[in-house]
Each structure stands twice: as structure tokens, then as C-alpha cells.
Amino acid sequence: MQTKRHSLVSTTIGTSRELVSFHFGDAAGSGERVYIQASLHADETPAMLAAWTLKKRLAALDAEGRVRGEIVLVPVANPIGLSQHVLGQFLGRFEANSGHNFNRSFPMPSAAALIERVGARFSSDDATHNARLLRGALVEMLGETTAKNEFESLRLALLTLASRADIVLDLHCSLEATMHIYTSPASWPAIEPLARRLGANGVLLATDSGGQSFDEVHALLWHELRARLGDATPLGAPNIAATIEHRGQRDVDYGTAAHDADAIVDYLVARGVIAGEAKDAPPLAQPATPLAGSQQLSAPVSGIVVYRAKVGARLKAGDPVFDIVDPVTDAVTTVTTANDGVFYMRRAIRFVYAGAPMGRVTGEKAVRSGVLIGA
Numbered sequence: 515m516q517t518k519r520h521s522l523v524s525t526t527i528g529t530s531r532e533l534v535s536f537h538f539g540d541a542a543g544s545g546e547r548v549y550i551q552a553s554l555h556a557d558e559t560p561a562m563l564a565a566w567t568l569k570k571r572l573a574a575l576d577a578e579g580r581v582r583g584e585i586v587l588v589p590v591a592n593p594i595g596l597s598q599h600v601l602g603q604f605l606g607r608f609e610a611n612s613g614h615n616f617n618r619s620f621p622m623p624s625a626a627a628l629i630e631r632v633g634a635r636f637s638s639d640d641a642t643h644n645a646r647l648l649r650g651a652l653v654e655m656l657g658e659t660t661a662k663n664e665f666e667s668l669r670l671a672l673l674t675l676a677s678r679a680d681i682v683l684d685l686h687c688s689l690e691a692t693m694h695i696y697t698s699p700a701s702w703p704a705i706e707p708l709a710r711r712l713g714a715n716g717v718l719l720a721t722d723s724g725g726q727s728f729d730e731v732h733a734l735l736w737h738e739l740r741a742r743l744g745d746a747t748p749l750g751a752p753n754i755a756a757t758i759e760h761r762g763q764r765d766v767d768y769g770t771a772a773h774d775a776d777a778i779v780d781y782l783v784a785r786g787v788i789a790g791e792a793k794d795a796p797p798l799a800q801p802a803t804p805l806a807g808s809q810q811l812s813a814p815v816s817g818i819v820v821y822r823a824k825v826g827a828r829l830k831a832g833d834p835v836f837d838i839v840d841p842v843t844d845a846v847t848t849v850t851t852a853n854d855g856v857f858y859m860r861r862a863i864r865f866v867y868a869g870a871p872m873g874r875v876t877g878e879k880a881v882r883s884g885v886l887i888g889a
């Protein structure tokens with residue numbers, strides 16, 4: 515295992531932070547390149563604990579010489595957000611100076627610019643060669659970018675570390691949630707065995723959710739490259755990227771973290787990144803559904819929230835999900851689901867304002883368009 519430290523731009527006098535990455539195996543090895551990061555939203559600690567557990571597993575496997583490819587792990591992907599506490603409240607989702615979401619609007623170079631950078635060097639029959647050229651061009655273009663502040667330098671460092679990877683896994687969690695995964699239709703066949711091993715109770719598919727999140731800009735870039743290059747220029751690079759939501763913010767325990775780390779290791783064994791014999795994957799808990807089919811439940815009024823459906827419950831259209839109680843008027847407002855699907859995440863607080871987002875239920879039929887994810 516190699517440890518690398520990446521200094522971030524110092525935004526103010528007397529402050530400095532660094533991003534730490536752990537490298538296992540060899541980039542020149544026979545296996546795929548894998549990039550895994552955790553807690554880009556810094557307050558999503560279940561992902562960080564899973565990554566720490568995974569780091570110990572990978573260190574042991576690397577010492578045994580079993581890592582055939584290269585695995586890069588960043589267990590603390592947001593040292594900036596980790597420092598943001600206001601009156602005892604941990605604020606890890608948005609950067610305090612700018613208000614930007616740490617996992618939105620990642621500035622990836624365009625497919626057109628990458629193709630122009632490669633120029634006439636493309637091969638008409640060697641897909642691996644073409645992928646290597648494009649990844650090299652991507653690294654070059656990111657290296658030519660100058661970060662103006664700490665926030666931008668964090669994004670640039672993360673993008674650069676992931677830019678050569680065949681597989682990009684971004685580990686997160688929600689507020690209160692069941693294990694679920696966001697990925698693209700192109701990535702889904704390759705991610706499906708991981709969903710089985712993790713026990714994902716929901717898989718949400720979208721090629722472009724409109725948020726330019728970390729995993730999606732990688733998958734979307736290769737999707738656009740394929741579309742622009744066409745059949746005349748083969749491109750064999752796998753289009754594999756996903757956000758894994760490690761349940762809810764309070765689901766922090768050693769047993770759960772060990773389960774998730776073991777699932778990722780077994781997935782990498784099955785792909786040949788790690789030498790060994792993979793266990794048989796269990797059945798898929800729930801079929802994948804379009805992200806555009808998920809129903810966003812909102813609070814029609816203000817009041818005390820009493821959830822009537824448990825996180826992870828399979829609901830039928832018309833089932834009650836939560837009540838809102840007005841302690842002044844005695845009114846009780848019941849909100850039901852319009853979808854048959856899994857209640858995969860919900861709000862953590864129990865008093866809400868009118869219009870507040872309350873949770874989501876998966877759906878088999880796409881009913882939304884435009885930007886499909888919130889802030």
C-alpha cells in the first residue's frame with residue numbers, strides 16, 4: 515500500500531488541508547483500475563467507516579500480492595466539510611464559503627475537447643489504445659487547470675485521481691434510508707453484481723440526472739465520447755460508475771461496515787481485480803427502476819411528522835407514508851404514495867414546514883424529466 519498526500523489550496527492565512535489517497539496493486543497490472551471515495555458529503559459517516567474497513571481489507575490483500583489491477587481509495591474525500599461545524603451542528607453537504615453542494619456541478623472537460631486533443635492518433639481497430647489516449651488527454655487537461663481556492667482544488671484533486679479508473683464508486687449515505695444505488699443504464703450490467711452483494715433495496719437509473727454529480731460526470735463523459743466517435747472509432751473502456759448510499763446517517767456500526775466492505779472486495783474478486791474465488795452473489799433484492807420514476811413526497815402543511823411506513827418498505831399506490839399533526843388545530847394530514855415501490859429514503863427531522871421534501875418511493879415508469887436530483 516502506498517499513501518499519497520495532495521495539498522489543497524490555502525484559502526486563508528494560517529490554514530492548510532490535504533487529501534490523502536491510498537494505492538493498492540499496480541497500475542500496470544493485468545486487472546482493472548478502480549477508484550473508490552467516501553463521504554464527499556462530509557457528514558455521511560457510514561460511508562467513511564465502510565471505507566476505513568475496506569482499507570484494512572485491501573492492505574492485507576495487497577500484502578499477499580492478490581491485487582491484480584490498481585485500486586485507489588480515498589476514505590475521507592472532503593476534509594473541508596469535516597471542519598464545518600456551526601453551534602455544534604455538523605454541516606458537510608454544502609461548502610460554507612460559496613454555498614455550493616460538494617457533489618454537484620463537477621467541471622469535467624468536454625468530450626469534444628478530449629477528442630480534439632487526441633486528434634489523428636485514434637486507432638480504427640484498437641479500442642484499448644483509444645481508451646488509453648482519451649484517459650491520458652483527460653489527465654493532461656485536468657493538469658492544465660488552475661484551482662483558485664480550496665474548494666476548487668479539492669474537486670480537481672478528486673477528478674484527477676479518478677480519471678484513469680475503469681470503475682468509479684462514490685460512497686455516500688442518505689438521511690434515513692435503506693441501502694440503495696444510483697447508476698446509469700450503461701453501467702448497470704456491471705454494477706448489478708455489486709448491488710446483489712450489498713443487498714441494495716433500490717437501484718435508480720439515469721444517464722443524466724442533471725446534477726453533474728461525481729460519479730455521473732465520469733459515466734456521462736464516456737457516454738458522450740462513444741456517441742461522438744461512432745462505430746468507426748472503437749472505444750472499449752468500461753462505462754462503470756455508481757453512487758452507493760450506505761443507508762442513513764445514524765447507521766454507523768462495525769458489523770454493517772464490515773458487510774459493505776466485504777461485499778465490495780468480493781465484487782472486485784469476481785471482476786478479477788483481486789485474485790481469489792468469489793462467493794456466489796445472492797439474488798437481487800429489488801429490480802432497477804428509472805430515477806425519473808421515483809416519487810418525491812412533500813409536506814403539504816407544517817407540523818409534527820409521524821412516519822407510518824418504515825424505510826425500505828415495499829408500498830402499494832395509496833398506502834399511507836406519513837402523517838403531519840397540527841398540535842394547535844388538531845388536524846392530521848395523511849400523505850400517501852402514488853407509486854408501487856420501495857420507500858428508500860426519508861427526512862430525518864420530525865417537524866417540517868409546508869413544502870419540505872419528505873422522502874422518495876421508487877417507481878417503474880418514468881414520470882419526471884429535467885433535473886432529477888435535489889440540492
